[in-house]
Amino acid sequence: MSELFDTTCNHDDRPLSRAELAAAMQQADVLVPTLTDQIDAGLIEEAGPQLKLIASFSNGIDNVDVDAAAKKGITVTNTPNVLTEDTADMTMALVLSVPRRLAEGAHFLAGPDAEGWQGWSPTWMLGRRIWGKRIGIVGMGRIGTAVARRAKAFGLSVHYHNRGRINPETEAELEATYWDSLDQMLARVDIVSVNCPSTPATYHLISARRLALIRPEAYIVNTSRGDVIDEEALIRCLEEDRIAGAGLDVFENEPDVNPRLIALARKGKAVLLPHMGSATLESRIDMGDKVIINIRTFFDGHRPPNRVLPGRA
Numbered sequence: 001m002s003e004l005f006d007t008t009c010n011h012d013d014r015p016l017s018r019a020e021l022a023a024a025m026q027q028a029d030v031l032v033p034t035l036t037d038q039i040d041a042g043l044i045e046e047a048g049p050q051l052k053l054i055a056s057f058s059n060g061i062d063n064v065d066v067d068a069a070a071k072k073g074i075t076v077t078n079t080p081n082v083l084t085e086d087t088a089d090m091t092m093a094l095v096l097s098v099p100r101r102l103a104e105g106a107h108f109l110a111g112p113d114a115e116g117w118q119g120w121s122p123t124w125m126l127g128r129r130i131w132g133k134r135i136g137i138v139g140m141g142r143i144g145t146a147v148a149r150r151a152k153a154f155g156l157s158v159h160y161h162n163r164g165r166i167n168p169e170t171e172a173e174l175e176a177t178y179w180d181s182l183d184q185m186l187a188r189v190d191i192v193s194v195n196c197p198s199t200p201a202t203y204h205l206i207s208a209r210r211l212a213l214i215r216p217e218a219y220i221v222n223t224s225r226g227d228v229i230d231e232e233a234l235i236r237c238l239e240e241d242r243i244a245g246a247g248l249d250v251f252e253n254e255p256d257v258n259p260r261l262i263a264l265a266r267k268g269k270a271v272l273l274p275h276m277g278s279a280t281l282e283s284r285i286d287m288g289d290k291v292i293i294n295i296r297t298f299f300d301g302h303r304p305p306n307r308v309l310p311g312r313a
């Protein structure tokens, strides 16, 4: 990056403070935030007139107020596509981990009781079968579709809810069933996978009312953003055994994880990951390349390939 542009970098791999962000936005022509930097309307309002591009190092763009940026004539870009397969892999890992008690088993052999293991026995660590079950994908964009491909290969039947139907060829290839009604789909599937972006319209989409529709034997997995699920309501469902288990890579108040969720993880009711869905070396390199291409294209006077348009709600 610094070979191509005159850069000021945050070398610490930690989110900048609001004051540091504000100062950067007074000086830089381009801001490259990550998903942990909250670029809200207030910061954008105070930005200097030289700031023309916010090239986010993230797929999700819920951390940037794109409408406020557009009003101030600032273009916003993100880094889609390059982390689709990695995030879908991690989603599938959670789909397998929770019902098959993978984390519990691994922790057991890494924990204090490991040496006391008595060996295989017929009722030891029984989980629930994946093959032949129904997965309900909430949000059938790139990542949702990549999850569906994997799920089908694992013998799950694919159900999905989306704002619109996906193209008929892909639907046929995945043998996927489209549900116009999210409520009806939630009531019928064995695993719910949340793969839609966080927007004002998807805030608490999986609400307390909808969580109550999910069957008690079903599991829920979220690798999207924490606020798509009403986390407090999910915790209550898990504590009261109204849902069999949850696999969560994202949380409502990251990096704070609700201690009740941690307690549920210790009881084997949840597998929690620290937002690592796209965390591969390859995806980070590809994301960096996308940021550079977006900046370059923009300053060459063209429309950057990953421009995020306002009005996404």
Ligand SMILES: O=CC(=O)O
Binding pocket: 035, 057, 058, 059, 060, 061, 083, 277, 278
């Ligand atoms: O969650 C990761 C991303 O949005 O890039």
